[in-house]
Amino acid sequence: MNILICDDDKEIVEAIEIYLKSEGYETYKAYDGIEALQVLEDQEIHLILMDIMMPRMNGMVATMKIREMRNIPIIMLSAKSEDYDKITGLNAGADDYITKPFNPLELVARVKSQLRRYTDLGSLKKEEETHGKIYRTGNLVVDDEQKTVLLDGEQVVVTPIEYGILRFLTENAGRVFSMDQIYEAVWQEPAYNPGNTVSVHIRRIREKIEINPKEPRYLKVVWGIGYKMEKC
Numbered sequence: 001m002n003i004l005i006c007d008d009d010k011e012i013v014e015a016i017e018i019y020l021k022s023e024g025y026e027t028y029k030a031y032d033g034i035e036a037l038q039v040l041e042d043q044e045i046h047l048i049l050m051d052i053m054m055p056r057m058n059g060m061v062a063t064m065k066i067r068e069m070r071n072i073p074i075i076m077l078s079a080k081s082e083d084y085d086k087i088t089g090l091n092a093g094a095d096d097y098i099t100k101p102f103n104p105l106e107l108v109a110r111v112k113s114q115l116r117r118y119t120d121l122g123s124l125k126k127e128e129e130t131h132g133k134i135y136r137t138g139n140l141v142v143d144d145e146q147k148t149v150l151l152d153g154e155q156v157v158v159t160p161i162e163y164g165i166l167r168f169l170t171e172n173a174g175r176v177f178s179m180d181q182i183y184e185a186v187w188q189e190p191a192y193n194p195g196n197t198v199s200v201h202i203r204r205i206r207e208k209i210e211i212n213p214k215e216p217r218y219l220k221v222v223w224g225i226g227y228k229m230e231k232c
Contacts, residue, residue, distance in 0.1 A: 033062025138232030
């Protein structure tokens with residue numbers, strides 16, 4: 001697996017590179033958003049570690065540009081820990097967020113978790129053919145064999161996390177799940193403090209599958225409890 005590390009602090013880049021290489025990953029380096037976009041043009045990258053505050057092009061802008069082209073996992077790196085910054089990063093298209101200074105073991109664990117979801121749920125095809133199921137509600141179709149989402153016969157481009165949420169809720173259409181339950185099912189780790197992570201991803205999904213996200217037909221909130229995929 002190839003991982004792009006993008007941070008303007010060269011010491012941080014080199015430290016992360018050491019930990020990732022010890023786990024067997026191939027690493028590429030960039031020191032601002034413009035360099036990161038160039039690496040993506042030249043190399044096959046499977047995951048990006050993206051700093052937010054960088055010269056020339058910051059991580060938010062770079063992430064939005066990458067999302068116009070690719071759905072690979074992006075983990076934001078930042079010295080800021082406020083919820084607003086996390087939400088902004090997720091809204092820009094990031095899949096996860098980790099605050100500096102971070103525990104290297106936690107960083108590696110998050111990388112492995114995102115790559116696992118990218119392989120199992122995303123656009124990276126497994127070497128062995130899988131035979132998934134097809135889940136439907138109304139005109140929304142989640143094809144777990146092709147790993148695609150169709151709405152009214154047209155493919156909807158989603159990230160691996162968004163696909164995971166859609167598959168989980170569509171498979172269990174009609175049932176209500178709390179944010180903690182959704183987090184644990186999709187992220188496959190305990191929901192110690194998921195914060196607004198789930199709700200931000202839900203909002204992004206609604207923008208893609210709902211005609212009017214404020215009055216959703218499919219993905220609905222059950223106030224005080226959680227979310228459900230409506231049976232249509």
